[in-house]
Amino acid sequence: MKMTLRWYGSKYDSVTLEQIRQIPGVSGVITTLYGKLPGEVWTRDEIKALKDEVESAGLKLEGIESVNIHDSIKIGTPDRDKYIDNYIETLKNLGEEDIHLVCYNFMPVFDWTRSELARLRSDGSTVLAYNQDVIDKINPQEMFDSLNANSNGFVMPGWEPERLAKLKDLFIAYKDVDDEKLFDNLVYFLKKIQPVCEKYNIRMAIHPDDPAWPIFNLPRIVTGQERLQKLMKAVDAPFNGVTLCTGSLGSNPKNNIPEIIRSLKGRIPFAHVRNLKYNSDRDFEEAAHLSSDGSMDMFEIMKALHDIDFDGVIRPDHGRMIWGEQAMPGYGLYDRALGAEYLLGLWEAINKSKEV
Numbered sequence: 001m002k003m004t005l006r007w008y009g010s011k012y013d014s015v016t017l018e019q020i021r022q023i024p025g026v027s028g029v030i031t032t033l034y035g036k037l038p039g040e041v042w043t044r045d046e047i048k049a050l051k052d053e054v055e056s057a058g059l060k061l062e063g064i065e066s067v068n069i070h071d072s073i074k075i076g077t078p079d080r081d082k083y084i085d086n087y088i089e090t091l092k093n094l095g096e097e098d099i100h101l102v103c104y105n106f107m108p109v110f111d112w113t114r115s116e117l118a119r120l121r122s123d124g125s126t127v128l129a130y131n132q133d134v135i136d137k138i139n140p141q142e143m144f145d146s147l148n149a150n151s152n153g154f155v156m157p158g159w160e161p162e163r164l165a166k167l168k169d170l171f172i173a174y175k176d177v178d179d180e181k182l183f184d185n186l187v188y189f190l191k192k193i194q195p196v197c198e199k200y201n202i203r204m205a206i207h208p209d210d211p212a213w214p215i216f217n218l219p220r221i222v223t224g225q226e227r228l229q230k231l232m233k234a235v236d237a238p239f240n241g242v243t244l245c246t247g248s249l250g251s252n253p254k255n256n257i258p259e260i261i262r263s264l265k266g267r268i269p270f271a272h273v274r275n276l277k278y279n280s281d282r283d284f285e286e287a288a289h290l291s292s293d294g295s296m297d298m299f300e301i302m303k304a305l306h307d308i309d310f311d312g313v314i315r316p317d318h319g320r321m322i323w324g325e326q327a328m329p330g331y332g333l334y335d336r337a338l339g340a341e342y343l344l345g346l347w348e349a350i351n352k353s354k355e356v
Ligand SMILES: [Mn+2]
Pocket: 207, 245, 246, 247, 248, 272, 317
């Protein structure tokens, strides 16, 4: 298991590589070329510069999160092949720079969705939260404006202002895309990129939808065990894998995360591990990683990963904002560092308990 932290690059992140290097047991980062728009080719020079920067800080670049997918590919418009060719070129350039893990998602219009970026908890920390009643009362533009206004000046991942400036047009473009069509477009994309992934041993790790149900009448296809199995079987090759995100899958309390993990043996190259607290079936907030701070059993989750011989890349996911830190919501240093240590502690205990 390789413990990492997500890092957005020195131009965008308040957390430095030097700080990450001092978190015990964290050996690398998951990063991206944050300024790139979906559909653009990543050149070898750009990738090499990023990798050199990470390595010169004594860390390893363990994978990319994310190489985002252009809307034409998700919608299945006639120009999609041009964007798939660009994606293939990017994968080739990553492979030639010895990078073998790529996280992506196939959510229409929006990446992850929250109704609040800084809900105050009783201990004085703030967290990202989701309330279905709030979402039901606003339109997508209002949600975008509100998240943008509350992001502490940071650009939020997957919420590129350039792309979302045309929100109305995007919704129109997706109007005939239902679950089935979106799934077919994903399979089409995966089959096209399969040769380059296999040539360079690149593991593609799809991120589950967050939250794990449809919002704003947009289709959702990566929401739970059944859908994940369907996808694994549709393109049944190891390159086609999953980012096991406990917070996204766990947004639906009916998802049994340890069971999902066990059903995906060999297909989880990347794990995001965090905890959530459900306040009702329409409201949840992010919690500290510690089991007792939220609603999930983190020991059972780590044990399930251990049981399937998980040897991929893992990272603590969103953290709370604590100790007065100013950072991108969910991506401060302090609480994610606490989370990494806790997950490493669980892992060591599970390891040693199996040895005796
Ligand atoms: Mn995640």
